[in-house]
Each structure stands twice: as C-alpha cells, then as structure tokens.
Amino acid sequence: MVRTIEIINEAKRIANLGIGVDQDGAYGTQCVDLPNYLSVLFFGKALWGNAIDLLNSAAALGYTVEYNEAGNLDSKPRAGAVFVMDTTYIYGHPFGHTGVVTRDSDGYIMKTIEQNIDGNADSLYIGGPARYNERDFNGIVGWFYFPTDDTEAGEVKLNTDLQSLPTVRVYTVGVDKLNIRNAPSLNSEVVGVYENGEEFNYMEFCYAEGYEWLSYISNNGERRYVASMNLETGDTHGTWREK
Numbered sequence: 001m002v003r004t005i006e007i008i009n010e011a012k013r014i015a016n017l018g019i020g021v022d023q024d025g026a027y028g029t030q031c032v033d034l035p036n037y038l039s040v041l042f043f044g045k046a047l048w049g050n051a052i053d054l055l056n057s058a059a060a061l062g063y064t065v066e067y068n069e070a071g072n073l074d075s076k077p078r079a080g081a082v083f084v085m086d087t088t089y090i091y092g093h094p095f096g097h098t099g100v101v102t103r104d105s106d107g108y109i110m111k112t113i114e115q116n117i118d119g120n121a122d123s124l125y126i127g128g129p130a131r132y133n134e135r136d137f138n139g140i141v142g143w144f145y146f147p148t149d150d151t152e153a154g155e156v157k158l159n160t161d162l163q164s165l166p167t168v169r170v171y172t173v174g175v176d177k178l179n180i181r182n183a184p185s186l187n188s189e190v191v192g193v194y195e196n197g198e199e200f201n202y203m204e205f206c207y208a209e210g211y212e213w214l215s216y217i218s219n220n221g222e223r224r225y226v227a228s229m230n231l232e233t234g235d236t237h238g239t240w241r242e243k
Helices: 006-016 031-043 051-060
Strands: 064-067 082-084 096-103 110-115 132-135 140-145 161-173 178-182 190-195 201-210 211-217 223-230 239-240
Touching: 006 031, 006 096, 006 223, 031 096, 031 110, 051 064, 051 140, 051 223, 064 132, 082 211, 096 201, 110 190, 190 223
Parallel strands: none
Antiparallel strands: 064 140, 082 096, 082 140, 096 110, 110 132, 161 201, 161 239, 178 190, 178 223, 201 211, 211 223
16 A cells, blocks of 8 residues: 655655656656656556646546635645646646645645746746745645555655666765665665765655665776665755756
8 A cells, every 4th residue: 555655755855856857758846746646656647638637637537636715824735735726827827736745734835846936938838847945725626645555665766777867966965974884785785974065966866675775886886876766755865956
C-alpha cells in the first residue's frame, strides 16, 4: 500500500533536485504533469485534461474529491491533497493551476510544491520546474486525495540505479558532518566527510536504504555517494543550486 508521506517525499525529491516532470510529453513541465506523474507512479492511473479538469478527472478514477467552501475554515486540504485553482481572472488563462499540499492547511495558507510557477513568458509552452510555494485560497476550487493507506507500515519505493541530471548541481552541506561513501549504503566505507557549509558538484542521484544519494566522480576517478535526504521524514541535509 502507498502512504501519503511517500507521495509528498517524491514531490519533495523532485523540488529538491530543481527539476520537473513531463508526464504527458506535451508542452514541457506543466503544473498538471506533477500530480499526473504521481498518479501514474504510485497507482498506475493517468489523469486527463488540464489542471482545471483535475477534479472531474480524479473523480472518474475513484479518487476522493472535495470542493472548497469559501469562508468555512473547516474546508481545508490535508497533507497529500492535490489542489485545483481557477486561473481565469488571476493569471488570465483558462487552463487552471495545480500542486501538491505538503502539510495540513490551517484554512488560511497552503504549503505546496508546484510546477511552472517561475513566471517565464513561455510558461504555457515549456513549463517550469517543481518549486516549494505558499499560497492562500484565492481561486481555489477544491482538491482531491490519492487513495493512500496511512495505517500500513509500507516501504518507500526505491531505485538504486543512478539517474542523471541535465546540468551540474552544487550541494551545500547544512549539517555538522556528512559522510562521503563509496556506495549508496549506510554500511559502506566512509572515505571522507563534508562539514557544514562545504560544497560539492554532482550530476547523478539514486535511492537506497531509505535515502536519496547524490553521486559524483572524485578527483582520483572513484565514484562517491552522499546521503542528501531521508525519504521517510523528508528531512534534507543541505541545499542545492544550479552551477
């Protein structure tokens, strides 16, 4: 069974890497691609339409849909919800907007991860990467929930195969000590240590033993791995930026 934390942490992983997903292969990394990607990845079901269509699309797949009751503070999304926003009067286009809620909302503010919010002029044609965001309920039509089972222990889906990034990233260590290892495992040999504030470049990553691992080739030609994120809790050990 899939847990809510798995879905949220997958969205966080994408945002932390500074990338986006293009699930349908059209118009780049649009906002709707993120929930569609999560739906296919975890449940094998594709959502249809633009962001504004997602509530109907989700209902057709059997997902739980809730509509925003304006002025009712009890009408608020929980962590893991996918919100749907009417953008006709806010952004001047009819396609809507969507994103993943990462924390239980208080009815005033939503903490989210959303794609295509950079404001670039060609956003409707090429999209934009996943970003952390915070927004109010202006224009929010409603939200839906994936059919998670948070009572089950479950396991985070892992992929130990290295995946490549399109450009070099720079990771800045944000903890006192961060081990450098020769394999993506907590049982592997520690070959060095990064200290708080130190930086390194990387272009690959993978998942193993409950962690996201950043990887690079060292100066002596050896592949190295550094644990950057706990997939269970979503806690990160530093921050990234584009080089």
